[in-house]
Amino acid sequence: MPLNKSPLTVQTGAAISQGLNVVALVSIGMHPTSGRQRRAELDARAVEQGLRLIHTPATPQHSAHTLDVVHCGSTDTPALKQYAGMGLPHLTILEQPTQNDPLPSLIDYLQTTRADIVLAGMRAESGESSGMLPYLLANTLNMPIINSVAEIISVNQGQVECLQALPRGQRRKVMVNLPCVITVDMAAAAPRQSAFGPGQRASFTSVPVKETADTVRLSWTITPAKPRPKRMKTVKAKTAADRFKAATAKPEQQGGRVIAEESPDNMAHMLIDYLLSEKAISTANKQPN
């Protein structure tokens, strides 16, 4: 892609002398087929973005950036070691039962550590997987949030410049003020491979937190997912003949324009006009290099 391929530049504002405090939130993923616990695809991408941020060469103006990978849950979850194997010397665990609400403890933690950038996946692979947690964090901590980020381009002057992944493979460049919450899309760079040994050797810092039970969740009825019925193609025909035709007929000409007796140049111009009217091309259509 002809996107900005220059190495990531990170410059904090002149007022901020110390490096960025990047926090990545990770959850436990679930393999879609086997159901086994694993590092979540999106959260691993968030950690990858965080590692890329802190591994930018240090400049004289600021000290090194730090990446803090935080998980709410239990320390003895084997999948956490897969995150640690990406090259993280230690992980922070806000220890609490999995069915609890992680939000209050996270808010407390982020307020005390003063995170500059909070990275997270768009949606968890297990649990409620509503995707609301980053938004609730941003709302409570009064930080702007930017969703489905494919790449963090640069951090300077107290602003983060990032590429947002849109449907149909499009990208949008967005500037957002620090401190901010960034959720990472599947279009972001694939996470680096997890190494087993370093993962086993990583230390887990357990932070005691006040437990908050999620009472609303107790009222839900949770069942294994039923396959959703396919929508039937219903034919709204008034007469039996119409219904018969709809069931049997080959697609007839739908009234499209057929242009035969024209010069090739005229045809080409007609096509261009049509494409312009359909907004498939634009006159300001730059050729990608």
Place this chain on the structure above:
Amino acid sequence: MNETDTHNPHGLYRRDPRQEWIQRNRLHPLHGQVIHPKLTEQRGPSGLIRKNPHQVGFIGPHGIKRIDRMAGNSSQPLSLRRAPVTTDIPLPLIKIVDPGFYIAVVPDFSGGHLSAHDKDILGQAQALVDEISQARNQVGAVVAIAFGDINATDLDTAGVDRLIHMCDTQVEPTASMYRQLFNGDYNPEACLSVLCAVDSQLNPLHWLLPDSTHGGFDTGCRLAAALGERPATQVYQANAKQVIGRINGSTQDYQLETPRLLMLSAECHLPVDETRHEVIELPIQPLLDPLIQDSGSPLKPQHITSLGLMNVDPNAIPLAEAPFIVSGGNGIRQWELFHQAAKALGATEGASRVAVDDGFMPRHRQVGATGTWVTADVYLAVGISGAIQHMQGIGQCRKVIAVNTDPNCDMVKRADLSFIIDSQVFLEALLNALKPINNEANEHAA
């Protein structure tokens, strides 16, 4: 004396054998014109339509009177059939004078159109309105909120009773804050402030948003966080009492009492199809009052600035989600020309199975049932006659353009615009025609 007899200047009646032959042969294309020279309805003195029983039907080939009771539905080919009298019966218009409650919908309006997902959600909203109306014994309305330019013409049949449309032209100059906000650009903070204002003023019973990557998910989460509501996400069945949605990475269903904010999956409900609704624009002036700040809505200063869309290499976009595809098939002899044309158009390249089997294009570029099912907005098929597998693969495409030498091929039948011409000649002409446009664009860019 026959109708078909002519009266010549000498006062003699002359028979016209050809006219009689056409009259007898009901398969003749001119048969209808001969039988009913002027098929107009006649009204009697009281205004009632009068039928002349002698003019019903026609005389068959054996001189027997025939009455066509198929009313234009006979199995004859279209060209031989008299055009059926089509009367467009307008769908009944549902008018809601003074709504007792509102259900708010924020459709994606991606590209300014209502997507199928948006229509499903409007259908769901109308179903909820019906259900709640009966329970409460008061009428309600569906209010849709749109940002920026929209060019959807089917809002009435999709089920929009009220519309709040935020765009530059409609915002009063007094509200200078809102002037540059909704010009189609990404502005989540301003959208959120408007939604919060709508919430405080209309107090809708439910908020319905598409759980989609086109912006519905983002808007829904922002709104839920700002309103302090816990939303139900990935909902695929909903009524006024309870909803069912997917949870735990879509491996489990959860069933809960209908919350105020719902984020619904595609195909959650059938779209509205048998009614029309009056799309009345609600005044937006009250929404722009300083009330917004007073109501406690989080109208924060601008934290997020959009720098616009980036140029993306079209061939790096996955074929299944590319918006504009140029596809080549057996009719192409010079593939270099095809690649040049695709590059000049800025389109993603596709191919038919023949082109792939012959080794001109890689396998991952194959469009069709055995390759990739594409969802392009515009699909340009050059030299593809349209095997049924290929037609299945392009079933989701909005507009299809065909370039082919055979005017009777299936692709031309499916296409919205067809050019009957040799592909090589056409591609050369297209490259010539595109040159000035691309030069101009490059000058602009420089």
